[in-house]
Amino acid sequence: MNHDPYTYVTLTMAQAKAPRLDVSFHTSDIWIRASVIDQRRPYLTFSASEAQVSFSTTGLGPVTDGDLATAREIYKAAAQYLADCERLHAQQPATGQTAA
Numbered sequence: 719m720n721h722d723p724y725t726y727v728t729l730t731m732a733q734a735k736a737p738r739l740d741v742s743f744h745t746s747d748i749w750i751r752a753s754v755i756d757q758r759r760p761y762l763t764f765s766a767s768e769a770q771v772s773f774s775t776t777g778l779g780p781v782t783d784g785d786l787a788t789a790r791e792i793y794k795a796a797a798q799y800l801a802d803c804e805r806l807h808a809q810q811p812a813t814g815q816t817a818a
Contacts, residue, residue: 723747725768741769762792 723745730738749765760781761774773792775785 725766727769741771743769760789 725745726740726742728740730740732738743764743766745766747766750763751765752760752762754760755774758780759775759778761772763770763772765771773788776782
């Protein structure tokens with residue numbers, strides 16, 4: 719099985735349905751940035767050389783209760799991802815190799 723890093727981007731446009739864009743990053747060569755635009759609009763961006771996904775507030779406007787709920791879900795999912803990565807990494811046999 720090949721475990722080379724990659725980014726997978728798919729656009730699905732089915733008749734009479736809204737387009738769907740899927741982006742999957744399967745690489746450690748990713749840049750993650752969070753900041754605030756105009757001192758009122760936070761954003762979060764995940765970037766690789768092949769694709770970028772950005773999140774910001776609803777309608778690019780002021781922060782809403784829904785935006786806070788979304789940010790909490792992102793935080794919770796990121797914490798779970800970190801915990802899973804740390805647990806699985808600790809269970810792997812030491813090979814002296816690192817994956818990109």
